[in-house]
Amino acid sequence: xxxxxxxxxxxxxxxxxxxxxxxxxxxxxxxxxxxxxxxxxxxxxxxxxxxxxxxxxxxxxxxxxxxxxxxxxxxxxxxxxxxxxxxxxxxxxxxxxxxxxxxxxxxxxxxxxxxxxxxxxxxxxxxxxxxxxxxxxxxxxx
Amino acid sequence: xxxxxxxxxxxxxxxxxxxxxxxxxxxxxxxxxxxxxxxxxxxxxxxxxxxxxxxxxxxxxxxxxxxxxxxxxxxxxxxxxxxxxxxxxxxxxxxxxxxxxxxxxxxxxxxxxxxxxxxxxxxxxxxxxxxxxxxxxxxxxxxxxxxxxxxxxxxxxxxxxxxxxxxxxxxxxxxxxxxxxxxxxxxxxxxxxxxxxxxxxxxxxxxxxxxxxxxxxxxxxxxxxxxxxxxxxxxxxxxxxxxxxxxxxxxxxxxxxxxxxxxxxxxxxxxxxxxxxxxxxxxxxxxxxxxxxxxxxxxxxxx
Numbered sequence: 187x188x189x190x191x192x193x194x195x196x197x198x199x200x201x202x203x204x205x206x207x208x209x210x211x212x213x214x215x216x217x218x219x220x221x222x223x224x225x226x227x228x229x230x231x232x233x234x235x236x237x238x239x240x241x242x243x244x245x246x247x248x249x250x251x252x253x254x255x256x257x258x259x260x261x262x263x264x265x266x267x268x269x270x271x272x273x274x275x276x277x278x279x280x281x282x283x284x285x286x287x288x289x290x291x292x293x294x295x296x297x298x299x300x301x302x303x304x305x306x307x308x309x310x311x312x313x314x315x316x317x318x319x320x321x322x323x324x325x326x327x328x
Numbered sequence: 329x330x331x332x333x334x335x336x337x338x339x340x341x342x343x344x345x346x347x348x349x350x351x352x353x354x355x356x357x358x359x360x361x362x363x364x365x366x367x368x369x370x371x372x373x374x375x376x377x378x379x380x381x382x383x384x385x386x387x388x389x390x391x392x393x394x395x396x397x398x399x400x401x402x403x404x405x406x407x408x409x410x411x412x413x414x415x416x417x418x419x420x421x422x423x424x425x426x427x428x429x430x431x432x433x434x435x436x437x438x439x440x441x442x443x444x445x446x447x448x449x450x451x452x453x454x455x456x457x458x459x460x461x462x463x464x465x466x467x468x469x470x471x472x473x474x475x476x477x478x479x480x481x482x483x484x485x486x487x488x489x490x491x492x493x494x495x496x497x498x499x500x501x502x503x504x505x506x507x508x509x510x511x512x513x514x515x516x517x518x519x520x521x522x523x524x525x526x527x528x529x530x531x532x533x534x535x536x537x538x539x540x541x542x543x544x545x546x547x548x549x550x551x552x553x554x555x556x557x558x559x560x561x562x563x564x565x566x567x568x569x570x571x572x573x574x575x576x577x578x579x580x581x582x583x584x585x586x587x588x589x590x591x592x593x594x595x596x597x598x599x600x601x602x603x604x605x606x607x608x609x610x611x612x613x614x615x616x617x618x619x620x621x622x623x624x625x626x627x628x629x630x631x
Binding site: 270 | 391493495572573576577578580581583584585587589594595597598600601602604607608611619620621623624625626627
């Protein structure tokens with residue numbers, strides 16, 4: 187293990203809430219750790235579990251998915267699907283030996299820049315405590 | 329000259345070999361153009377010494393002997409076909425990837441309820457050692473074609489032989505089992521997930537919409553949806569459909585898409601997940617070794 191472990195986090199942010207929230211955090215100059223690589227999608231419902239699995243397989247230490255608050259989805263019910271999908275995916279990941287805390291789903295509105303920064307800060311620390319992704323480098327031995 | 333074929337089962341149940349016989353009378357006419365030279369289950373010949381045109385390998389590489397056999401036999405053939413889901417994706421025995429080799433041996437030889445092994449001896453002599461993981465056959469040898477199915481359907485087996493004789497390529501269906509299924513699909517709002525055997529399924533409606541765990545949406549078509557037609561939920565033996573890399577991920581999406589989300593019946597996400605007893609075993613029943621995360625890992629080691 188490296189002396190200082192810097193978590194690599196992939197974030198899937200929905201266009202209408204999560205990404206706008208991140209934007210607000212930026213324009214408000216709220217500081218948060220640079221470990222998050224944000225990917226903008228039109229809706230958190232677009233997050234295919236394959237994206238999360240692939241991110242983890244390619245070495246992401248954590249995956250953050252941000253959508254609109256329940257009931258606020260721009261596409262009416264995309265985030266309800268996401269919620270069920272991620273719950274199932276987390277169960278599957280923990281059965282595969284990964285800590286399900288490596289995947290986190292959050293609801294952050296366009297007005298919650300402060301919350302966005304807090305969530306990223308928290309998540310980075312949580313992953314830092316968990317350590318590097320055991321899948322990395324394919325040296326995964328049971 | 330007849331096309332010479334060798335068939336060998338590695339870590340398998342011999343069902344794929346029997347699937348060749350499922351061609352029934354048609355096999356008689358096929359045998360005019362091809363010759364099954366070596367097939368331990370079907371013809372009486374102990375070893376393959378000469379070269380053949382085509383090698384059909386079924387089963388997964390589970391132990392050192394399988395690995396050696398796969399390499400040795402494929403060197404003798406011009407074309408190697410992964411025959412059946414075990415050979416194509418890793419198959420049922422691929423679920424062993426959820427356990428360490430030691431755990432497997434201890435369970436099988438020491439702790440099963442019917443075991444009588446007071447000395448606690450694990451087999452070590454005259455049996456090949458297990459490989460640490462099950463990997464799809466293509467990671468061991470060069471595979472020219474995959475013929476999925478548990479076992480491959482007679483229609484597909486026939487197409488495969490015709491491809492070998494005439495050069496007309498086998499086309500696997502690009503659709504899913506649901507596209508071929510005749511059961512009626514209506515509203516998608518399930519509030520509970522049932523295992524087969526719980527309650528009595530309605531014989532006209534989609535099993536998934538009735539709450540039965542059916543892998544149809546995440547499985548390649550080609551079987552004419554025989555299982556759901558007999559009210560047996562699909563288990564996913566044909567592997568993922570076209571353009572889907574991970575059958576389990578597709579299944580996660582499918583279950584989330586049929587779950588009730590209207591205000592009245594909305595099912596709690598955690599509860600929904602808890603209703604599936606064995607997520608990995610159900611979602612990746614045949615494809616764990618060829619999925620994105622192909623085996624169980626340990627968080628402990630990273631610390």
